[in-house]
Amino acid sequence: MTSSSQSSSxxxxxxxxxxxxxxxxxLEKDTDxxxxxxxxxxxxxxxxxxxxxxxxxxxIFGSFRTANLxxxxxxxxxxxxxxxxxxxxxxxxxxxxxxxxMIVHRAGRTILIDEFDVHSHLLRLEKNEWTWFRDFFLDxxxxxxxxxxxxxxxxxxxxxxxxxxxxxxxxxxIETQDDNNLPKYQRPDSASSEPVSPTPQSTIAASLxxxxxxxxxxxxxxxxxxxxxxxxxxxDNLNIESDNQQADSTNETTSNxxxxxxxxxxxxxxxxxxxxxxxxxxxxxxxAVSLRLRDMQKPINVLTGIDYWLDNLMCNVxxxxxxxxxxxxxxxxxxxxxxxIPYLEGSNFPPSVIRDLATNLxxxxxxxxxxxGHTYWLFKGPEDDIVKLYDLTSLCQTDRDDNPYTLPxxxxxxxxx
Numbered sequence: 001m002t003s004s005s006q007s008s009s010x011x012x013x014x015x016x017x018x019x020x021x022x023x024x025x026x027l028e029k030d031t032d033x034x035x036x037x038x039x040x041x042x043x044x045x046x047x048x049x050x051x052x053x054x055x056x057x058x059x060i061f062g063s064f065r066t067a068n069l070x071x072x073x074x075x076x077x078x079x080x081x082x083x084x085x086x087x088x089x090x091x092x093x094x095x096x097x098x099x100x101x102m103i104v105h106r107a108g109r110t111i112l113i114d115e116f117d118v119h120s121h122l123l124r125l126e127k128n129e130w131t132w133f134r135d136f137f138l139d140x141x142x143x144x145x146x147x148x149x150x151x152x153x154x155x156x157x158x159x160x161x162x163x164x165x166x167x168x169x170x171x172x173x174i175e176t177q178d179d180n181n182l183p184k185y186q187r188p189d190s191a192s193s194e195p196v197s198p199t200p201q202s203t204i205a206a207s208l209x210x211x212x213x214x215x216x217x218x219x220x221x222x223x224x225x226x227x228x229x230x231x232x233x234x235x236d237n238l239n240i241e242s243d244n245q246q247a248d249s250t251n252e253t254t255s256n257x258x259x260x261x262x263x264x265x266x267x268x269x270x271x272x273x274x275x276x277x278x279x280x281x282x283x284x285x286x287x288a289v290s291l292r293l294r295d296m297q298k299p300i301n302v303l304t305g306i307d308y309w310l311d312n313l314m315c316n317v318x319x320x321x322x323x324x325x326x327x328x329x330x331x332x333x334x335x336x337x338x339x340x341i342p343y344l345e346g347s348n349f350p351p352s353v354i355r356d357l358a359t360n361l362x363x364x365x366x367x368x369x370x371x372x373g374h375t376y377w378l379f380k381g382p383e384d385d386i387v388k389l390y391d392l393t394s395l396c397q398t399d400r401d402d403n404p405y406t407l408p409x410x411x412x413x414x415x416x417x
Contacts, residue, residue: 010266024281024289025175027323027330033165033172033293034328060103060121063112064408066262066275073273074416075108077264078362083276085113087310089361090354092380092387094302100380100387105405106369107412111362116377132396132403133377140395141379165328169293170279173323265314268355270362278311281321286335289319296324296331305347306354312338365389372413375405 059065063080067073073080085102092098105112121130122137265272282288290312294300308320320341322334336344342351364387369376374393380386393403 022173022279022281023175024283024286024291024321025173026321026333027169027172029330029332031172031330032328033168033325033330060114060116060404061408062275063105063114064412066273067107067110067112067412068415070262070273071415073264074110074412077110077271077273078366079111079113079270079272079274081113081272081274082115083263083274083278083311083314085115086272086274086314087307088115089113090310090357091303091306093353093357094306094349096385097382098380099382100378102378103405104365104369104376104378104389105409106372106374106376107409108372108416109366111365111369113378129402129404133392136390136392136396141381166293169323170291173281173291175283261315263314267313267358270358274314276311276315278315278317280315280317286319286321288317289321289335290315290317292320292322294322294324296326299346300344302347302349305341305344306349309338309341309351310354312341373409375403375409 059082062082067080079086088098089100089102092100101116101118103114103116118137122134260275260277263274263276265274278290280288281291290308292308311317312320318338320336320338322336324331324334341347342349365378368389369391371391371393374391377390377392379388379390
């Protein structure tokens with residue numbers, strides 16, 4: 001049990017999806033996260049697969065997959081969702097420009113929440129799916145909001161470099177038990193005659209990491225060719241389909257589920273079954289820590305602090321190891337207890353506010369998403385002051401049977417009967 005600043009949090013990992021902790025190796029000072037070679041082993045592959053797959057979160061059926069794996073909890077827990085969605089909702093009061101777009105369903109007393117990407121499903125007009133929802137969206141929502149406000153996920157060169165750097169940081173933070181057993185492209189001591197052939201999974205990991213590097217390079221070349229005035233446009237138009245397609249081609253058990261665990265999390269009186277991809281490290285002195293990479297040239301803001309705090313609470317991780325760097329050069333580590341995260345300089349926030357928000361949000365959803373079998377849309381535009389819930393089943397035309405949730409919802413309700 002973890003308690004933090006009057007906030008009660010109880011966690012249990014589901015045995016079928018419990019992931020072993022990764023052995024933690026602290027990096028030496030002046031380690032260069034930009035240049036240092038990465039030697040792949042099985043855990044490195046898992047980390048790369050986790051990082052690249054969990055960031056393309058546009059999985060509109062994630063809660064249904066979780067519910068079908070744990071049908072005993074249907075009607076018993078209050079919420080089934082992904083950790084990223086819960087964190088996003090609980091950070092709304094601290095980020096007035098935040099945008100919320102999530103699909104909500106009800107099964108008994110359980111609320112299922114999935115992210116819904118407006119850009120992917122409604123604003124790409126060449127697609128024929130979601131026509132029933134798109135008509136409602138165009139007629140009702142876009143009357144008050146400009147299309148440009150529905151921003152895409154940040155794919156800027158800076159974000160890609162940060163992502164690449166963090167992948168390398170995580171990979172190098174794994175303690176290697178025996179260098180001679182690693183399937184490498186190049187051994188530290190190149191005295192061996194021939195390079196070891198990489199395993200198929202190592203090849204996948206290397207290819208995925210290379211995709212990030214290629215995107216960064218393409219962005220840089222594009223900026224040089226078109227000038228700084230067009231840099232924002234170039235960033236928005238980066239082609240990221242290659243790593244999505246590559247990730248989709250990996251075996252599901254080694255990519256989407258690489259570090260995925262289902263956690264039964266009780267926050268105050270709210271019971272939630274959530275999916276989390278947080279990589280958890282540990283050593284003899286610190287059995288469980290989460291690792292974060294901090295740019296010392298930038299302060300930690302409140303959104304980052306809430307993100308770190310909730311991740312640790314959800315997975316019952318008592319400590320956070322912060323690796324501080326300057327332009328990718330490791331400077332030092334700072335070990336922070338989970339209960340102290342809300343009081344970090346620059347990211348102060350009252351845990352009681354998060355607790356009250358979670359309680360109020362659940363009450364709002366249960367009071368308004370009352371009809372089983374209906375599809376609801378939880379929405380907040382970037383300039384809105386409040387979050388709204390629309391009953392799409394009642395508001396949209398139902399003569400066109402193209403709601404992809406109809407069958408999954410019916411199957412869940414059947415299993416509960």
